[in-house]
Amino acid sequence: MTTPVIVWLRHDLRLADNPAIFYAAQQGAVIPVFIDDTSQLGNWNTGAASRCWLHHSLESINHEFEGQLRLFKGNPQDVLTQLIKDTGAQAIYWNRCYTPHAIARDSSIKQTLKSQGVEVFSYNGSLLWEPWQVSKADGTAYKVFTPFYRKGCLNAAPPAEPLSRPKLTLFSEQIPYQHSLPELELLPDHPWKNQITDHWDISEDAAWRLLRQFTSERLSDYQDARDIPSLEGTSTLSPYLQWGQISPRQIWYYSQQQGNKPGLEDALDTFLKELAWREFSYYQLYHNPGITTENLNQRFNRFPWKHEAEQYHQWQQGCTGFPIIDAGMRELWQTGYMHNRVRMLVGSFLVKNQLQHWHYGARWFWDTLVDADLASNSASWQWVAGCGTDAAPYFRIFNPVTQGQKFDPDGSYVRRYLPELTDLPNRYIHTPWEAPAAVLSKAGVVLGSTYPLPILDLKETRQAALEAFSSIKETV
Ligand SMILES: Cc1cc2nc3c(=O)[nH]c(=O)nc-3n(C[C@H](O)[C@H](O)[C@H](O)COP(=O)(O)OP(=O)(O)OC[C@H]3O[C@@H](n4cnc5c(N)ncnc54)[C@H](O)[C@@H]3O)c2cc1C
Structure with missing residues (x-):
């Protein structure tokens, strides 16, 4: 032994x-x-x-x-x-x-x-199903999420039951050439690192606490609350999954055990489906290893992207003048996380309103997300850009104002990350540039000084995006 x-x-x-x-x-x-x-x-x-x-x-x-x-x-x-x-x-x-x-x-x-x-x-x-275990009847890989999950995964053998924590005998002899943790120099030499640790409790136990709390307190409201960024409506388990403090099998079986109650069926189904999106991302990466850099839809190889360094910088810093976009980018910087709905909005803003290549967004997320995951990040950016499999159609361009008004109606999320807008009335919280001078003055907001003016025109950029898209429509 x-x-x-x-x-x-x-x-x-x-x-x-x-x-x-x-x-x-x-x-x-x-x-x-x-x-x-x-x-x-x-x-x-x-x-x-x-x-x-x-x-x-x-x-x-x-x-x-x-x-x-x-x-x-x-x-x-x-x-x-x-x-x-x-x-x-x-x-x-x-x-x-x-x-x-x-x-x-x-x-x-x-x-x-x-x-x-x-x-x-x-x-x-780290997966519920191995990517090579799931295929269509003709043996080819699924390209669309719903049949992948409903027909492919759910008809395959169920995920293995989680294993218990074993009793370990540890090897205790000296080994040369080892490093200490500080010698790995994983922490950046920047105070920013403290923001991350202030926000997260990073351990296997912490992952379990979150899962227990989510299933007992939040699962029942998951379907509605998951789209409201001001609420703690989702599990926030993604970084724990990415680093393996918890396994998808543990989440899969534990949430089913806890969610096996009348009235929770739909919420549980939605939650498991989200977990399956992670599987689909890995599946896509496995079957299309180029997904990290190459457009899955090759028509997009001819897309007339622009790279405007200044606008990219404003997007990274959360200084675009569109409150929901800026709140999202600042949430990312301050916590290493961003709510899923807001990830879709900031992605659409970068790729469709600014016409910047999705690579730039994927790179910034890769560096700043604590849950940065090559499979989910690449597949999601391709989804946002419209060039992935089963992607959001290119012509669906999120409007950050109406999306903000719909999903953050009282501006709680925006105010959390943009304290400079705290005193703005709800009516103008997503459109500060429309507020009368007296309202701005009362709220202590000086546009262009305490908070930026919009860096682009939503209508014009939407039109430009649609024209750019039609230029590649018939080419392949
Ligand atoms: C542009 C963009 C980039 C993204 N980059 C990443 C990334 O690098 N890493 C990452 O884990 N997720 C990424 N996502 C997916 C999603 O935003 C996060 O998984 C989710 O916000 C994590 O929060 P949660 O744990 O509270 O999710 P919950 O709603 O609690 O969902 C449970 C789990 O399901 C998985 N999941 C949920 N939604 C998705 C999704 N759309 N795609 C894949 N898996 C999903 C996650 O593992 C998540 O922890 C990205 C989405 C977009 C739009």
Whole structure:
């Protein structure tokens, strides 16, 4: 029972329902390892907000491992080969990652280690259904969400039941070349990092607290409340899912157990469907690895994008003069998170009103979201831009004023992130430029000074977007 076995942790920073840890624990003394992969993740090195999250996640799981989490930095192939030499481990366990770079990296490492006589075991620790398990009757991949979920996933074998937290024997001997957590330098040298940690409690326990609270207090209102950004209407579990503090199987089964009450059927169905959108994103990434940069609808390769650096900067900073857009971008900066409805609005504003390539939005989100996930981020940006599979049609251009009035009617969300507009009456909270001078003055708002004037004309830019779209309509 003392044979050392390595568990290589990646996006699965939890002890319960962790197949790699569960099965490794049955084989020997576990060496839990995290490697800050400097071989680079394609062009998608972990973004700044995610690195903050990762730092605190590693700190938390290290406590669970009684301080025996082993940290390394470098090329995983080299680190693991050295580690096997140093410890005499004969087996390595991991849960699969699904980005194109990770698939290529892991396949190569598996092949090399196997050729050296090391056993390699890999598991599904982060999806309900493996992307290759779900296909249409003719064997091809689904392109549209509803049949993917209703026909494909729900008719496939149900997701595996979550595994319990195993009893562990930990390998406790010294290992050379280890790093301390600060040596990984995951935290940016900027006070911004504190905003993230002030806002989130980052641990496996915290993920469970959120799930319990969501299912007991918020699930019943989920269908309506999920679209209102001022409310705590959604689970906010996305960063925990991304870093694996909780697994989708745990959420899937626990929410069904808790939601199995009369009157909750529709709310539960909607919540599980959202979880399935995450699956669909991974499915799309697996079947179209180019989705991170290439338009799925190739007609968009000819789209006349513009890049206006100044306008992009105003969008990033939340200084566009459209309150719901600015509130969303400032929520992102202050918390590392943005409400889903507002993500759709700021995305539409960048891509359709500003005509900036969706790549710019995806990059900024990648760096600033704590839940930045290559699958969901890429698929969602393609959805917003209209070039993805099953995407929002290009001609559906969200109007930030009417959307604000509909989903934030009393301006609570806007006021939370734009305190400079706090005293503006509700009537003008989404259209400060329409407020009479006396109203602005009473509210202490000086347009162009305390809050920006709109940086563009919604009507004109909508027309320009529609014209740009018709220019590519017939080309392919
Ligand atoms: C432009 C844009 C970029 C996005 N980038 C990301 C991203 O990088 N990472 C990310 O996790 N989500 C992303 N999303 C999807 C969605 O906004 C978030 O998953 C959701 O806001 C997370 O909040 P929640 O956990 O409270 O969701 P809930 O409503 O509680 O939903 C539960 C879970 O379902 C999944 N989910 C919900 N909606 C979606 C969706 N539309 N697509 C995929 N999965 C979904 C998430 O894992 C979420 O945690 C993006 C959406 C847009 C429009």
